[in-house]
Amino acid sequence: MHDVILPELGEGISKATVSFWYYNQGDEVKEGEDLVELATDKATFNLPCPKAGILAKINFNEGDSVKIGEILAVVDNSDK
Amino acid sequence: MNFEVYDLGLIDFEAARQKQREVFNEVKNRRSSSALIFCRHYPVITLGRRTDKRNILVSEQELSEKLVRVMRVERGGGATYHGPGQLTAYPIFNLNFFKKDVHWFLRQLENAVIKSLSGLGVSAARLPGLTGVWVNKEKIASIGIAVRNWITFHGFSLNVEESDTQNFRLIRPCGMDIKMTSLEAVLGEKIGFDVLRSSLEKEVALCMM
Numbered sequence: 001m002h003d004v005i006l007p008e009l010g011e012g013i014s015k016a017t018v019s020f021w022y023y024n025q026g027d028e029v030k031e032g033e034d035l036v037e038l039a040t041d042k043a044t045f046n047l048p049c050p051k052a053g054i055l056a057k058i059n060f061n062e063g064d065s066v067k068i069g070e071i072l073a074v075v076d077n078s079d080k
Numbered sequence: 081m082n083f084e085v086y087d088l089g090l091i092d093f094e095a096a097r098q099k100q101r102e103v104f105n106e107v108k109n110r111r112s113s114s115a116l117i118f119c120r121h122y123p124v125i126t127l128g129r130r131t132d133k134r135n136i137l138v139s140e141q142e143l144s145e146k147l148v149r150v151m152r153v154e155r156g157g158g159a160t161y162h163g164p165g166q167l168t169a170y171p172i173f174n175l176n177f178f179k180k181d182v183h184w185f186l187r188q189l190e191n192a193v194i195k196s197l198s199g200l201g202v203s204a205a206r207l208p209g210l211t212g213v214w215v216n217k218e219k220i221a222s223i224g225i226a227v228r229n230w231i232t233f234h235g236f237s238l239n240v241e242e243s244d245t246q247n248f249r250l251i252r253p254c255g256m257d258i259k260m261t262s263l264e265a266v267l268g269e270k271i272g273f274d275v276l277r278s279s280l281e282k283e284v285a286l287c288m289m
Contacts, residue, residue, distance in 0.1 A: 010181035019156025
């Protein structure tokens with residue numbers, strides 16, 4: 001299992017809003033492909049998938065606010 | 081600083097997006113440090129993947145009569161409009177070589193636009209809490225930046241000709257009721273795209289030093 005964590009985004013940015021998920025829970029995901037779009041009040045960030053596997057769990061829905069360092073999702077890479 | 085500059089002229093939105101992807105990959109693969117792509121688009125309304133179509137305020141027939149296409153693009157956010165009377169710039173900058181801070185990058189872009197406008201005698205500013213560049217509380221430039229692997233894409237559009245500003249009335253931009261203005265409206269005359277392009281190129285270079 002691999003946690004997808006919201007990384008540091010820049011000075012003064014402590015949180016972001018989930019704009020949309022490119023995949024649904026249960027979908028197969030590939031390493032490096034866009035997984036989720038996050039938005040601050042000024043910019044959007046496309047977070048690439050850190051590992052290939054199955055998107056086992058999405059912890060935040062679209063519109064939810066996420067703090068830096070929180071676990072956005074879990075990728076099950078046990079078959080890889 | 082050095083960066084590649086592309087001028088795509090008047091180009092279809094999708095073709096420009098393809099070019100943006102190509103340049104993004106070149107920057108990502110370190111074949112190019114950074115790039116600034118200039119273009120103008122044929123009239124198009126773009127919607128985020130989940131933007132409510134009710135943000136388009138007119139009928140499909142009216143859009144068709146005005147030759148305005150509607151495209152859904154893979155992004156969040158609201159509805160926006162691009163047209164040939166705007167100068168659109170897509171900065172593809174690898175922030176790993178500058179500062180890994182997107183808000184800093186946005187401020188540099190806003191500064192570059194504000195300084196370019198100042199060179200034309202237009203006093204423009206930021207408005208607290210809102211994106212873009214404003215003249216007397218009317219929006220003259222829209223900014224929408226996306227970042228992937230600390231490389232930026234998308235960018236900003238400066239309203240140059242008044243005809244396109246009229247077309248913003250077709251939508252509720254970014255889900256907000258805001259008033260748009262243009263350089264033509266502010267100055268009372270048309271400004272050449274070439275003049276603006278070279279001024280923006282110079283100011284972006286200075287702001288990113």
